[in-house]
Amino acid sequence: MNVREWSALGLVGLVLGLGGCATNPPEAEPETETLPYLIGAGDTLNIVVWRNPELSLTIPVRPDGTITTPLVEDLPATGRTATQLARDIERALARYIQSPVVTVIVTGFVGPYSQQVRVIGEAAKPQALSYRQNMTLMDVLIAVGGITDFADGNKASILRTSGGKTQQFRVRVKDLIKGGDLSANVTMRAGDVLVIPQSLF
Numbered sequence: 001m002n003v004r005e006w007s008a009l010g011l012v013g014l015v016l017g018l019g020g021c022a023t024n025p026p027e028a029e030p031e032t033e034t035l036p037y038l039i040g041a042g043d044t045l046n047i048v049v050w051r052n053p054e055l056s057l058t059i060p061v062r063p064d065g066t067i068t069t070p071l072v073e074d075l076p077a078t079g080r081t082a083t084q085l086a087r088d089i090e091r092a093l094a095r096y097i098q099s100p101v102v103t104v105i106v107t108g109f110v111g112p113y114s115q116q117v118r119v120i121g122e123a124a125k126p127q128a129l130s131y132r133q134n135m136t137l138m139d140v141l142i143a144v145g146g147i148t149d150f151a152d153g154n155k156a157s158i159l160r161t162s163g164g165k166t167q168q169f170r171v172r173v174k175d176l177i178k179g180g181d182l183s184a185n186v187t188m189r190a191g192d193v194l195v196i197p198q199s200l201f
Contacts, residue, residue, distance in 0.1 A: 034133060035190060037106065038115055039077050039085060041065050044108030047089065050101035055093070058107070071096050082106055114191050119144045121196035122151030131190040138185045140194060141177055152199040153177070158186075159193040 039045070041063050049055040055070045062068075065078035072092040077085055082104040093100040109130040110116070117140055118128045124145030132139070147153050153174025160167050173196060176184035188194075 035115065035131075036081050037109070038112050039080050039082065039106060040110045040112040040115065041078055042108075042110035043077075043106055045077070045082075045085075046105040046107050047086075048103045048105070049089075049093065049097075050103070052097065052100070055097075060108070078112055117188050117190070117192050117194065119194045119196070121156075122148045122198050123194075123196050124148060131188070135188045136185050137171060137173070137188060137194070138176060140188055141173065146177055147173060147196055150198050152197050156194065156196045158188075159195060160189060161191055 039061060041061050043061045044058060045061065045067065046058045047056060047069055057069060059067055059069065061077045065076060066074045067077045068074060069089065072089055075085075075088060075092060080088070086102045086104040089102045089104070090100045093102070110128070111130045113128075115131045116128045117131050117135065119140060120126050123141075124147065127144060129140060129143050141147070151173070153176075154170075154172045156171050156173040157168050158171055160169075171186055171194070172181065172184040175181040
């Protein structure tokens with residue numbers, strides 16, 4: 001086989017190798033985007049109105065996504081950052097107070113669905129978790145207490161929606177938590193749903 005044939009064979013191997021890399025699950029890619037925290041229904045907010053302690057309070061965001069404070073009724077809160085909501089409250093209070101200064105502090109985190117990681121199926125404590133930057137599969141499994149004895153951990157999958165399309169790909173939960181295989185510790189993204197099926201036997 002001459003040099004040209006060897007070069008052609010090497011190029012084919014390189015293309016095939018790259019094709020294999022392209023099939024790697026997208027969750028293995030590091031999360032590079034820093035997402036601002038958006039308020040969600042169920043969050044607890046500490047609202048401080050400077051020099052007006054009677055207007056300052058700690059309240060939950062109602063299931064309909066709104067809040068009510070003294071002098072401010074039914075103000076939308078979900079999908080807003082704490083700073084954005086503070087400015088909204090200031091505008092509402094400006095009708096009653098001269099130059100109000102408001103600070104909003106989120107003290108109980110739930111977040112909107114788009115910034116949650118939900119775990120369903122054979123987790124010890126299935127639940128929705130507030131997404132944190134650089135969250136991994138291991139972080140999620142610690143938060144839900146691992147998997148049950150009936151789980152088929154290596155047939156677990158992540159549902160991820162991006163650009164209006166939902167992808168599903170396999171993750172090896174059992175290898176990670178029972179075998180200590182850190183190569184199975186993939187990066188999670190906001191909005192992911194981890195599905196842990198039951199073993200058939």
